[in-house]
Amino acid sequence: MTVAIETALPAAADRFERPESAxxxxxxxxxxxxxxxxxxxxxxxxxxxxxxxxGLSPAHFQKLFTRWVGVSPKRYLQWLTLDHARALLRERHTVLDATYATGLSSPGRLHDLFVRWEAMTPGEYARGAEGLTLRWGLFDSPFGEALAFGGDRGLTGLAFTAEVGRGTAFADMASRWPRATLVEDAGALAPWLDAAFQRKGTAPLQVIGAPFQLKVWEALLAVPTGHVTTYSDLARAIGNPGAVRAVGTAVGKNPLSWLIPCHRALRKGGALGGYHWGLGVKRAMLAWETAALETGRDAA
Structure with a gap:
């Protein structure tokens, strides 16, 4: 199905159905x-x-939860608190080099997952992705339902619907490419989503944003799994230390949540700050990565 997003957003959002899983x-x-x-x-x-x-016995619930999530319910609960965020900032704060060169034309590396990074040209961005065909689909993820978009060269968008809802997430993402044509085709994106969440293959990114946003997003790629940074450090990393507020806005506009790890950006005092898809999702991502780092399993 091909839809022109200017006229068919409500209908497309209403048609969402959960994907099947084994x-x-x-x-x-x-x-x-x-x-x-x-x-x-x-x-x-x-x-x-x-x-x-x-509706389970304590022993069975503990066993099932630990097998599925990787840690016990009690440990997971500890990682969802503000204290956890502050501990990350204190113990795993990645101070990005103020002279960090973003080099947008070079490949980027996303935590333990190799990702090809390719930015849209300024002309394409200015035209609102006119002439581009973007495919979309819904997928299961460790953080609830994910809504993915992708072009011929890679993933362009990844949102999470658990807190904001499917229709809101779809309208939000599609509005970023107002002149693109959208095609519902989850199968075409599935290999890239497997790479994103299950470490199977490679997830190329076709990143669409303004030049300043691209600099901020690539700086985020330098923050390792299980570590965090601050908005002020990101501002220094892109060579513009006075642009903390603008950096925060760019972080919030990141179209590829989780893959470009905006959830690793915290306020200077350790508060989580905002998160476009809900603070519950951000807490879950930080907890998931902490579990991965401390238990030695793959973050994906």
Whole structure:
């Protein structure tokens, strides 16, 4: 199906359906458990309370959650708190070199996943991606449902619908390329999403943004998995230390969440700051990466 986004956004958003998966029941159960833990984090719910809400025995819930997420419910809960963010800033704060050269024409490396980085030309960006055909689809991810967009050269957009909803996420992403043509084709994007979330293959990025935004986004690629940075350090990294507010805006406009790791940017005092797809998603990403780093498993 091909749609002109100026006229068919509501219809496309209304048609969204969840993709099928081989282990749908377990996925839905663990997604609900993670959401419950995030919602109740301030109350520090016990294992027994969480298990009862999931309709499982404490032992079975602990075993299933640990196998699926990689850490125990208690440990995951600890990583969702503000204290966790502050500890990351204190212990794993990557101070980016103020003389960091972005080199947008060169390949970028995304944490432990190799990614080909190719930016849209300024002319293409100014024309609102006119003449480009972008494919889109819905996928499961460790952070809930993901909405992906991609062109012939790679992924152009990745959003998360858990907190903002499918229709809002779709309209938000599509508005970034107001003159592109959208085609629903999840199959064409599936290999790239496997690379993004399951470390199977390579995820090329066709990055679409203004030159200043591109500099900020590539600086984010230099922050390792399980580490964080600050908006002021990002500003210094791109050679513009006075542009902290503009850097924050560029971080928020990142079209490829998770792949370009804007979730690793924190405020100077350790607060999470904002996150375009919801703070619950950002907390989950930081917790997931901490689990990956501390347990030695792949972050993806």
């Amino acid at each position: 282990d749908r029941f377990t996925y839905e159960l663990m997604a609900a458990a993670i959401e419950l833990i995030e919602d109740q984090a301030a109350d520090h719910p016990s294992l027994e309370t969480l298990a009862a809400r999931m």
